[in-house]
Amino acid sequence: MPRRSELSLHRIRGESSLSAHDFGGVPTDLADQVRDMRSAGAGAIKVAVMATRLSDTLCLRDVARDGTAVVVGWRSGTAVAPAGDTLRIGMDLRRQRRRAGPAARAADGLRAAISAR
Amino acid sequence: VTPTAALYGVVSTNALHSLSPVMHNAAYSAAGLDAVYVPLRAASFEDFDTFARAIGLQGASITIPYKLDALRAARRADDMTRAVGAANTLRSTAAGWEATNTDVEGFLAPLERAYPGTLGGVRAAVLGAGGAARAVVAALASRGARVAVHARRPEQASELASLGARVGAWPVPAGSWDSS
Numbered sequence: 001m002p003r004r005s006e007l008s009l010h011r012i013r014g015e016s017s018l019s020a021h022d023f024g025g026v027p028t029d030l031a032d033q034v035r036d037m038r039s040a041g042a043g044a045i046k047v048a049v050m051a052t053r054l055s056d057t058l059c060l061r062d063v064a065r066d067g068t069a070v071v072v073g074w075r076s077g078t079a080v081a082p083a084g085d086t087l088r089i090g091m092d093l094r095r096q097r098r099r100a101g102p103a104a105r106a107a108d109g110l111r112a113a114i115s116a117r
Numbered sequence: 118v119t120p121t122a123a124l125y126g127v128v129s130t131n132a133l134h135s136l137s138p139v140m141h142n143a144a145y146s147a148a149g150l151d152a153v154y155v156p157l158r159a160a161s162f163e164d165f166d167t168f169a170r171a172i173g174l175q176g177a178s179i180t181i182p183y184k185l186d187a188l189r190a191a192r193r194a195d196d197m198t199r200a201v202g203a204a205n206t207l208r209s210t211a212a213g214w215e216a217t218n219t220d221v222e223g224f225l226a227p228l229e230r231a232y233p234g235t236l237g238g239v240r241a242a243v244l245g246a247g248g249a250a251r252a253v254v255a256a257l258a259s260r261g262a263r264v265a266v267h268a269r270r271p272e273q274a275s276e277l278a279s280l281g282a283r284v285g286a287w288p289v290p291a292g293s294w295d296s297s
Contacts, residue, residue, distance in 0.1 A: 054168035
């Protein structure tokens with residue numbers, strides 16, 4: 001059974017914003033959820049999920065690739081993060097940034113590389 | 118680093134502790150390579166494999182606990198890596214993963230530089246029987262050392278007999294290791 005995300009509706013400067021949060025994992029129907037949120041006419045979409053496996057980031061990448069959603073791979077445990085025009089990166093990448101300059105540059109480079117694929 | 122940079126990484130259950138990204142990215146930068154190397158914390162080897170194929174990873178350093186899985190997943194491996202039974206490096210090819218093990222040479226090179234020509238006949242105790250221990254046993258045995266493997270799981274230690282080791286006691290007895 002697909003995981004159910006917690007949905008929130010906000011209004012920012014007159015534009016509706018839909019957020020979906022799931023801190024227990026990555027919903028198997030995440031792409032469908034995002035499609036439904038877009039169909040509902042949200043001006044902005046945010047998805048925040050708990051990515052516990054490397055392969056979880058692949059579906060996040062697919063969602064973020066469209067460029068109309070903000071995707072947060074929270075505590076994904078890796079410097080790999082989904083990429084899109086509106087990218088946000090979870091806690092572990094911030095830890096990487098604090099740790100070492102080259103690693104931070106590596107993460108930025110990977111972000112660029114993934115977004116180009 | 119450009120959007121078409123070659124992707125590499127270090128794979129383990131806790132890759133965030135690794136300093137390999139710092140070293141490799143510094144080397145790429147110094148060599149002028151358009152490449153990037155990142156930590157990849159995988160939940161399983163299959164998790165890594167799925168991710169790597171989808172993202173187009175060109176190669177990876179493999180560490181705990183996936184060295185045996187890496188060799189099993191490889192389409193090709195050199196003789197030493199097959200003999201060791203574990204791989205610490207994977208390279209992506211059109212046919213699939215190509216595996217090698219640099220642990221053997223990585224262990225021997227500094228040891229032989231410090232103690233040239235002295236490994237033959239020496240007694241060596243190896244603690245553990247995982248992927249890295251396999252490489253160390255193979256390295257020491259190749260130089261004629263008499264190797265004992267001390268591991269929590271004796272059946273895993275006995276698997277290293279084919280590399281030229283005997284199974285030592287566990288826990289390692291207190292006192293001089295010369296008698297163990």
